[in-house]
Amino acid sequence: MPFKVLTPEEAASHIFHGATVAFSGFTPAGSPKVVSKAIADKAKKEQEAGREFKIGMITGASTGDSLDGELARANAVKFRTPYQSNKDMRGAINNGHVEYFDMHLSGLAQEMRYGFFGAIDVAIIEAADITPNGEVVLTSGVGISPTAAKLAKKVIIELNSNHPKFIKGLHDIYQPLDPPYRKSIPVYSPDARIGDPVLRIDPSKIMGIVETNAPDEVGGFAPVDEVTQKIGDNVADFLAGELKKGTIPSEFLPIQSGVGNIANAVLGSLGKNPGIPPFKMYTEVIQDAVVELMKNGDITFASGCSLTVSPEVLKNDIYGNFDFFKDKLVLRPQEISNNPEIVRQLGLITINTAIEADIFGNINSTHVLGTKMMNGIGGSGDFTRNSFLSIFTCPSVAKGGSISAIVPMVSHEDHSEHSVKVIITEQGVADLRGKSPRQRAEAIIENCVHPDYKETLRDYLMVTSGHPQTPQALDKVFNMHSEFLTSGDMRNTKW
Amino acid sequence: MPFKVLTPEEAASHIFHGATVAFSGFTPAGSPKVVSKAIADKAKKEQEAGREFKIGMITGASTGDSLDGELARANAVKFRTPYQSNKDMRGAINNGHVEYFDMHLSGLAQEMRYGFFGAIDVAIIEAADITPNGEVVLTSGVGISPTAAKLAKKVIIELNSNHPKFIKGLHDIYQPLDPPYRKSIPVYSPDARIGDPVLRIDPSKIMGIVETNAPDEVGGFAPVDEVTQKIGDNVADFLAGELKKGTIPSEFLPIQSGVGNIANAVLGSLGKNPGIPPFKMYTEVIQDAVVELMKNGDITFASGCSLTVSPEVLKNDIYGNFDFFKDKLVLRPQEISNNPEIVRQLGLITINTAIEADIFGNINSTHVLGTKMMNGIGGSGDFTRNSFLSIFTCPSVAKGGSISAIVPMVSHEDHSEHSVKVIITEQGVADLRGKSPRQRAEAIIENCVHPDYKETLRDYLMVTSGHPQTPQALDKVFNMHSEFLTSGDMRNTKW
Numbered sequence A, B: 001m002p003f004k005v006l007t008p009e010e011a012a013s014h015i016f017h018g019a020t021v022a023f024s025g026f027t028p029a030g031s032p033k034v035v036s037k038a039i040a041d042k043a044k045k046e047q048e049a050g051r052e053f054k055i056g057m058i059t060g061a062s063t064g065d066s067l068d069g070e071l072a073r074a075n076a077v078k079f080r081t082p083y084q085s086n087k088d089m090r091g092a093i094n095n096g097h098v099e100y101f102d103m104h105l106s107g108l109a110q111e112m113r114y115g116f117f118g119a120i121d122v123a124i125i126e127a128a129d130i131t132p133n134g135e136v137v138l139t140s141g142v143g144i145s146p147t148a149a150k151l152a153k154k155v156i157i158e159l160n161s162n163h164p165k166f167i168k169g170l171h172d173i174y175q176p177l178d179p180p181y182r183k184s185i186p187v188y189s190p191d192a193r194i195g196d197p198v199l200r201i202d203p204s205k206i207m208g209i210v211e212t213n214a215p216d217e218v219g220g221f222a223p224v225d226e227v228t229q230k231i232g233d234n235v236a237d238f239l240a241g242e243l244k245k246g247t248i249p250s251e252f253l254p255i256q257s258g259v260g261n262i263a264n265a266v267l268g269s270l271g272k273n274p275g276i277p278p279f280k281m282y283t284e285v286i287q288d289a290v291v292e293l294m295k296n297g298d299i300t301f302a303s304g305c306s307l308t309v310s311p312e313v314l315k316n317d318i319y320g321n322f323d324f325f326k327d328k329l330v331l332r333p334q335e336i337s338n339n340p341e342i343v344r345q346l347g348l349i350t351i352n353t354a355i356e357a358d359i360f361g362n363i364n365s366t367h368v369l370g371t372k373m374m375n376g377i378g379g380s381g382d383f384t385r386n387s388f389l390s391i392f393t394c395p396s397v398a399k400g401g402s403i404s405a406i407v408p409m410v411s412h413e414d415h416s417e418h419s420v421k422v423i424i425t426e427q428g429v430a431d432l433r434g435k436s437p438r439q440r441a442e443a444i445i446e447n448c449v450h451p452d453y454k455e456t457l458r459d460y461l462m463v464t465s466g467h468p469q470t471p472q473a474l475d476k477v478f479n480m481h482s483e484f485l486t487s488g489d490m491r492n493t494k495w
Ligand SMILES: CC(C)(COP(=O)(O)OP(=O)(O)OC[C@H]1O[C@@H](n2cnc3c(N)ncnc32)[C@H](O)[C@@H]1OP(=O)(O)O)[C@@H](O)C(=O)NCCC(=O)NCCS
Pocket: A257, A258, A259, A260, A261, A262, A284, A285, A352, A353, A354, A355, A356, A365, A366, A368, A369, A374, A375, A376, A377, A378, A379, A380, A383, A398, A399, A403, A404, A405, A406
């Protein structure tokens, strides 16, 4: 092996103040775990010595605590893109210590290549295996690794023996050319393989290898409760109904699903509904529930950008039965897993979670009460805008009922009414297709809003009179939010 | 010729109350002109006789006054999609007489095929020529004609001798298959031809032909003034600078440009700037300025969905010199001209006009003061979201300075911060790439806002303190709008 074995500290010595560093992985799956901590330690030492030390940090999506958490706590990040979901990084962003650029995940790789983020100084890439000529088998997440490895001046490999070498073939590495030379991406079904099983990295750029054995820092889910169960059932019943009506083709269509507790419940309900045939997924994140449904035969194939499953599921279910899974799974770069062209081509049914929706169908995916960044838009826009049928789900209320998730105007808009086709809460389903704003407001209030807030929102429509096409009263539009910030309960809202 | 020649009234007899009717064309170019008027007359007669008569109206985009204007004045429209720009139709929408579903133009054809708009009863299609077996040469706009003709139970042809038969070959008619059978669309350069020069319509569905000789009802433009000139120059200088820096490839990239006075000025400036090489357009609407630049050699090819040029330019310049233009122009269905996949593939530089922008880069394309529908989102979202570089332009103020086009929060959001890369006014350029919301606010206020409003908006940022990532104060966010509605001048705004 021509590559030096480095300690994490030696690896971190390649990272300098002001460097732009790109990291492998997608969610905690496949993201570096030890060099990141060494960079945080270096930052602390430098700062203690009175020297500035902050980096620009580009990842595929969110990462584990060893990356976002460590670097945020060390105050070692000046710039962060494109997504995060770590408590400490979120804090650093919301208190202004980190400049956070929240963006559509499908666009990141091309915009790095276009030079919109400047030079990439170092890429840190987790690998399951590497050959002397730089052929890398990635681990549980692909993210932007192909682009990072191609653009970076230096590459450091975290060789993680937690992932067996026999997973070679799980990945499909493909990078399109850039305009004006780009051609279409020939993914015509979720199981298409169009690229390489390995990521080829110029060996002369590889500074060395850091050996590790560390599981992905993937957390578990809350068990399905009454509300998430009802949301899941509403989604499944709605899709089964559309299939029966013939507005969804009888072959059914591939599913994309967001991550989290609601997604978990939705997948469970889809699996159980007798009106939904076994299906394929073309999604971003493959989570535990998908693996469960694959074992049952309810899901026949899953294409994703990462295996964001709990360490036990990864070890016992997937790697432990790789013969069963190896022709049913593929991991792709996020430029491909989230590609708008492919989403439209495959005609995905997309199901994502909103923080807040408004009565017209606009969606807030990112900001609590309009000012506090939660995570970021992630892939939700890549999928929503281009899907066959885009569904947003959320519980109708938050914070014990003191917040209605449905308001006159979202406090921050990430997805416009033009891309959102269906809204589903535990209360019911609002099908927004072909409806004018006024008709959408009626459908959402009557079908999705919590009973505690139906009258409030009906009253809102009354005070907007004079604007029948888009009934809105700008001077009152955030009264519900202001009420919550004042009295702690939106139920007290007056118009 | 096996087809009956019909009077407009005979043609209109196929249209019944409650029918969904799809019309050819895109903008006034290629939209029907006489059958529409006959439908309006029929509606008035029916209503006078005490019978309801309203149709569902689907077009490619806006149309001429003989279609949108006549039907709106006759109160003959129940449902309207996807776009309009007619004074009377706008009035009917805003007073609640018409249910208007404002949508991305690229999505319409597929959603009609998916059945989201129900059955299409009749299609009315303007043609330059037709053969006995139903091969139709379209006229100056393609729009949704291929889909309309395919889905409609009955087709009526308006054969318009204003368009010469020798334009056969101007159109490239291509319809993708639907999921799960869709394949990529092989348009790898603006001049690619992938389809048929004619639209093939099942002759058994053709109810007859109405003969006309009527020019497209395309209006002229206001002459370039100081403000639009400065916006145009700012766009051209910015692009020339990016080209020089190398962030735009040296081959340059195809341009998409919106319609109207600003677009007119921008095209003029692009043509004159020595730093911009001759370029190709891949756009929605080809307007007079494009033709002018083609004659000069500044534009070498233009792909669009319509030739929305003044009748003289169409007759004298294009049809009068068809040998010069015929290999430099192609008209495509809007599903192809606006296709996100192709927009991304070609790496378009897109330039569209905003009604209003906010300090974070969100854009309002549709609603004046949040409640009054202007036109609709049109193709702006198809292009903006998927382009290499998306630019929005607008004058920094409206209504003689009493309105700032840049506000704390757009009163209606059509394009989110996630898709908007550059904002340009006559004041200057704000490059938003890679900037956090706070940094974007600073760039927009310092570079794009009118001097009369700079202090106001700087002060707004002060009152939002405590939210450094996304500095927003929900209870004050529409104070500028409320001030305008109260005192008639946003300059009086207090926070
Ligand atoms: C939207 C999103 C944040 C929801 O995630 P989740 O885990 O289901 O969210 P929760 O219900 O736990 O809510 C998160 C927090 O917001 C709060 N919240 C929820 N709705 C709220 C509302 N309308 N107003 C204010 N706060 C709200 C919750 O109370 C909770 O706060 P807490 O952590 O202080 O308890 C998450 O799905 C996301 O980040 N989406 C964007 C990216 C994406 O969609 N990716 C997948 C597609 S590829």
